Amino acid sequence: MAAESEGTPCWADGTFGDLEGAKRFYGELLGWTYGESMPEYGDYTQAHVDGNAVAALSPPMPGQETPPAWTLYLASPDAAATTGKIRKHGGEVLVEPMRVGDFGTMVLAADPGGTPFGVWQAGTHEGFQATGAPGAYSWAEVYTRDPARADAFFAAVFGYGVKHLDDDAVDFALYDLGADPVLGRMKMGEEFPPQVPAHMNVYFAVADCDAAVEKARSLGAELTFGPMTIPFGRFASLTDPQGAVFSLFDPTTTEGEMPGVTDAS
Template structure:
């Protein structure tokens, strides 16, 4: 697999205190199976769909117990340089660049509003072995109360072109690499409780959004929003039993015209 362009979403993982519970939940909802836990790397365990790596789950390290959350990793050809760009743009590096065996190098950072994301410089592990297919990663959005700050910050770290949707009812922008959409940016409205921190919402592809929502409910997850249909697909957002937010989308159920967008200076 060739190296992904700088800023491309390439991996997602999450810490869960109840690792077996997380495996059971996502196995039920997304049809994941799981590889062997890597004791050398804190029992890091890859999630598989049709035998291909699509994400990972890991128990928390001592002292890191707390709220579970999905972390999206963005590709970098030089993690150390990307970390310096994060700092220069007003963000924070939460975990300094570190080598992960022969797999690659990583860092964890956050934007000025507190949106946490990862940086990944691939070695043996390039990232998703399957994406944009049922049971795998499909999209992600920076969910924040300060979209202007996000729309300024992320293009300083990665070569994103930012375009804002022309719609007074929604505060939404798209970050593209050349002509390829890479990420979305969504404003958190007043309906979002103040205690909910900004985050990156990771979308997994499903064949039927409503059927997936039923599986989430059966497995103990909580519906937050949807299902609803958009020009990008039918989607819904949830919180899993351990508090990690995620979304699902069926791109084949898209309805309506693609919205107009304008460049953000």
């Protein structure tokens, strides 16, 4: 498998104070099995579906009081150069380029509106070994209260084309790399309480959204939106038992016509 093109979502990991609790929750919900924890990398633990790496879980870094959350990583051929572009265009670098053994180089950053994300320059670890299949990463969206700055920032740093959905009811954009969209952007309106920060909403694929939601709730998750069917599929947003935001997505259940888009690049 070749390393992904710059700006392509290539990996996701979750940071949890209760690592074993997170492993149980996502294992039961998404059918994940786990590799050996790597104590030399803070007990970082890869999750697998049918033998393919789909995500990872870890406790917070020593000395950090970070709340439980998922981080999406965007591919870069040169993490140091991408870090420079992040700063140039108004983003914040939270963790400078850091070599992770032979696996690759990581950066943690936030866009000008505070949406955190990661950058990954692949070494031996090139990223997702499966996407779109039940239990694997499916999609992600930037949730922000400053959509104009987000659109400008991500386009400048990663070269995305930006297309706005032709829908007066929602301020939503699609980021692409010349073909199919790779990432979405949603404006957070008044329906989001002020205490909800800007975030990257990571979606995991499931075979049946409603059944998966009921399973998640039985395991202690809280449903925050949906399930709802749109032309792209049926989805629901939740917080897991430790408070991390994530979404479930069934791409096989669709309803309505695909909306038009306006090129804003």
